[in-house]
Amino acid sequence: MQRPPAIIDAHCHLASNRCVPREFFAGVAANMARSSAFQGVPVSVDKITQMLWLQHEDHMGDKLVAQMDEAGIARAVLLVPDFTYVFKSPIDIESIARQHVTVRERHPDRFWVFQGVDPRWGKEGFDLFERAVTEFGFEGLKLYPPCGFSPSSEIVFPLYEICRRHRLPVLVHTGPTSPTLDFTFADPYLIDKAAREFPEVNFILGHGGVNLVEQAKLMCKYRPNVYLDISPFPVVLCDGGWPQHLTSLFAQGLNHKIVFGTDWPVHSLQTGVRPLMDELFSERGPLRALEQRSIDGIFGRSIAELVGKPYGN
Amino acid sequence: MTMERLAQIVNRVVSSPRAPEVRESSRFVEDLGFSSVNAIMLIALIEQEFEIDLEQHMTQLMQIQTVGGAADYISSVAADAK
Structure with missing residues (x-):
């Protein structure tokens, strides 16, 4: 088994308390x-x-990049959830977006950014998202339904329309989260109507390989434009631990729909990422039975294709 | 002295009967099986035991890998606090 030409973490965040x-x-x-x-x-x-x-004081992403370097991760997708509507926070989403622009300038070629917008901001939010794409060059949309909306509600459709026009993927949080939010909107099945109405838009079920996995797997199997990520696999609730869980997940014929993610800094701030990567790629690890094409797809090629970027070194 | 007191606290946090012996070289995660909750418990107990405030040291503390490293860091914080 060879490590892929370039490992891409499709699900992480800036560990900055200016963003959350x-x-x-x-x-x-x-x-x-x-x-x-x-x-x-x-x-x-x-x-x-x-x-x-x-x-959470890694405001410029320096610690994250150090972790990536140590773990052999070439690039990461920085997800920017918009909590500012539900928490009425003093933090505004445009400032957070600009902070991510600065991080990208500081660390060239290391990050793609998926901007979050709560659809209840309406036109102001839709315009901000489009500016994040056209002016800042961000590569996707991040949605956080537990803030209180279904990802298939028609209030979200203007955002999907922007994604369709610019050929951008959407990463949707699924599964339980902070108990200050609403878990009823975290079900993977809730993406069904949106995936059907916007067949040209690709949807990634964030944490779909860890939370409510049966529903996520079925969505990936039967909706051509639905994918899942495996973040944060170290904390999956499974008797045999995460290696056994991933071994099973990777054996179900869905590897073309699975993308690797860590959910840094959530759950791995203390352990760091490298020990996880070493265990993933160990001879007896959960990748041992996979052909190289699947490994390359899960750990980089698929997310690169979803954001429409070339894949390689 | 700091190491002995810290080892007792770590033993209290890692309460499993199958937990390995705590040494200076013990790594919190790999050897002792620390979770994020364990780390929070340890910091709270250290603050009580050593009567120090670690709030401003969170970033540094989360980068410490071993019990011995933590003992050294606590010694320096305690000395500065005097």
């Missing part, structure tokens, strides 16, 4: 507080929220 409202961290902290209390060490939600907040 504090309420998002507070939700994550609430679950961690329950767990730590059960283990005999009560820590308040506020304290954990502050700890998480202070861990």
Whole structure:
């Protein structure tokens, strides 16, 4: 087995608390507080929220690029979810977009960016997204339905129309997330109407290889324009752990629809990415039975094709 | 001294009966199986035990790989706090 010519992480984020409202961290902290209390060490939600907040100060992506270099990852897709509508945050989405422009300028050829826009911003948001494509050169759309909308609601269709016109992919979050958000809109099946109405637009089910996997797999099998990513595979709920889960996922004839992603910095801030890559590509790892074409597709070629870019070194 | 006190705290966080012995060279994730919740618990307990505030040290703390590395860092923070 050879590592692909260029590994591309199709799902990661800037670890910057200038991009994510504090309420998002507070939700994550609430679950961690329950767990730590059960283990005999009560820590308040506020304290954990502050700890998480202070861990996210990689505003220019330097730490992320160092991680990528160490792990042998050539390029990554930076996803920019728009939480600003639901949390009424002081952070505005245009500032966040411009921060990602700066990061790209600082690290040339390392990042593609999928801009998020909550469709309830209406025309203002649609115009911002189109500017992000035409002026900033961003490569895709990121949607976060748990903010409170279905990805097949017609309020989202103007964004898909922009994607159709510019031949851009859409990455849609699926599965549970911060408990401060609404999980009912996180079902992979909710992409069905949009995928049917916009057959020229390709949709990637973010976390589809980890959350609600049966639904995600069926969508990928039966909708030609639906894909899934495997982020954040290290935390999948599976008896045999993530290697066994991925071995099974990769054995189901869907590898042409699967793209690799880490979800950095979520879940891997402490471990780093390199140990995960080493285990993935180990001789007894979950790729051991795959032909080289599938490995190349999952770890780079497919996402490059989805964003319409050449693939290689 | 810091190492001994820290090892006791780490043992409290890694409460599994099958947990390996904590050494200076023990890596939090690979050897001790630390999760993100374990890391939060450890930091909270260190603050209590050593009576120091680690909030401003989060970025550095998350980059420390071993128990010995953490002991050295805590010693320097505690010394600065005096």
